[in-house]
Amino acid sequence: MIELRGITRDFDVGGRPVHAVRGVDLTIEPGDHLSIMGPSGSGKSTLLHIIGCLDRPSAGTYRLGGQDVTHLDERALSRIRGRKIGFVFQFYHLVPRMTAAQNVELPMVFAGVERVERRQRVARALASVGLSERVAHRPDQLSGGERQRVAIARAIVLDPEVLLADEPTGNLDTTSGREVVELLEAMNAGGLTLLVVTHDPAIAMRARRQTRMVDGRLEGGSQA
Amino acid sequence: MNADDVLVFSAGALRGHRLRTGLSLLGVGIGVCAVVLLTSLGEGARRYVTAEFASLGTNLLIVLPGKTETTGMAPVIGGVPHDLTVEDAEALERQVRQIRKLAPLSVGTAAAQFGERSREITIVGTTAAMLGVRRLRLQSGQYLPEGAERDRAVCVIGAKLQSELFPSRNPLGAMLRLGDERYRIIGVMAPRGMSMGMDMDEVVHIPVVRHLRMFNRRSLFRILVDAGSHDSIEPARTAILRVLTERHDDEEDVTVLTQDAVLSAFGRILGMLTAALTGIAAISLSVAGIGIMNVMLVSVSERTREIGLLKALGASRGQVLAMFLVEAAIIATAGGVAGLGVAFVATRAFAVVYPAFPIDPPAWAVVAALGVSVSVGIVFGALPARRAARLDPVAALTRR
Incomplete structure (x- = not known):
């Protein structure tokens, strides 16, 4: 359950204030599938960073799973990022020197999960994205679609509350893109809350709830 | 983590x-x-x-003529340090009971000649006690004589001199010309190497009285004293200074170095x-x-x-x-x-x-x-x- 109330985010760019997000109210129920569309610079990535606890709002309150996380300290925020949030990025963000399995293991290393459990969860996560055969491959030995699937496995390995996908298909060809979207939807069907930020209408339309972000304001989707 | x-x-x-x-x-x-x-x-x-x-001998004191530190105003009379003589050395040996062994030392350079071979060498004048004080060892023969025979014209040569001057024969008993006098070789030192700034293997030892006469000197270069034990170094030093000051008209004109201080x-x-x-x-x-x-x-x-x-x-x-x-x-x-x-x-x-x-x-x-x-x-x-x-x-x- 994600509850945003009056979320605002201002930046100071060269002495001039920039209002990236202006008073966003948003509730996302567990198991929901929501898309945020919008042109570049509309503030959708900033909103995603706030929801992912990578950034803090200038004003407003943010409750995640019933907990007010607006004013938590850096340490608590990093724990939430590790345990409750799964990120999938446009450029995969895999560590190039590590194998697929090691990349998937990373969040559990920071969360202090026992080694035996880590191995089991890595195997399960990679199996769930259909990459059991690629465990020992490094990113440069994987295709774009495979890399993004490794990133998805890494995002879900600790059973987060919500999966945040920022242009997950932006860097993929149509076929791989469809595979990745189908994979994300399958996970959503299994109960995982999914939030996709994209400017591709074809992807956005597939979500149960669709919203648009324009000039820092959110339109539509609030009826649900 | x-x-x-x-x-x-x-x-x-x-x-x-x-x-x-x-x-x-x-x-x-x-x-x-x-x-x-x-x-x-x-x-x-x-x-x-x-x-x-340490190889000089552990409880060594070195007495040398002259004072190393200046003492205020120059005295009206005197001021020239007295010689450090063989008699001083003998007096020390008699009067300072902490002295276990004492060896006077005089050093000079002269020509040594044996047959056709000749070269400049360092000649050391001393007594039989030097052997113990400096912990020297003989390779063959004997060291300088003691007692009544101590001023005889005999010498002991370093190991290198033996091999250079006597490559093919036993030097013991041979006569070596040093300056204008002839000395009978009675011993050869064991190899020792550099020590106190001299190559001990190239040195000839002769009785100190003959040495002073050969170089026409009165003053010794050094007196080396073995104090016997570490505890008696300081008392020995004090006693040596007292005796020599007394003998030198109440003028403290010698320096006593202890090995400790040098070390x-x-x-x-x-x-x-x-x-x-x-x-x-x-x-x-x-x-x-x-x-x-x-x-x-x-x-x-x-x-x-x-x-x-x-x-x-x-x-x-x-x-x-x-x-x-x-x-x-x-x-x-x-x-x-x-x-x-x-x-x-x-x-x-x-x-x-x-x-x-x-x-x-x-x-x-x-x-x-x-x-x-x-x-x-x-x-x-x-x-x-x-x-x-x-x-x-x-x-x-x-x-x-």
């Missing part, structure tokens, strides 16, 4: 940048190697000199030398530290996106800090160990080439070099690691 996870991650990051890692290892290695080698040289020099002095003076000088060398080496270590810092700063800015990702995946500031600190510490430790290894090999090689010089690296230097290099790594790694830990995750992630 466990300690071994940090280690695995940091080691993996270092393996990912082999050239950079290798160069920083080299920097630290050279620094540590320099510390160990330079301190080894300094310490070796100190021990070498100490051993050299500690040299020890101080060489300690300073070691300290200076250590300082130079420490500078090279801190240069290596700055090298580490530089490399780590480059690493942090190159891996900004990776750091952003780690934070998005739940790494706390402390964890990021730990990972980068450990990277720096690994470089410093591995470089330090490698430097020690090279230094060890170098000192072994040195020991083979110059066996007389004791070059073993002092334990404190080895421990200190390693300790300092690790702390240098951590201290100079701290700034880049803090920079990494404080990176804003959004800015780091979105950087292209």
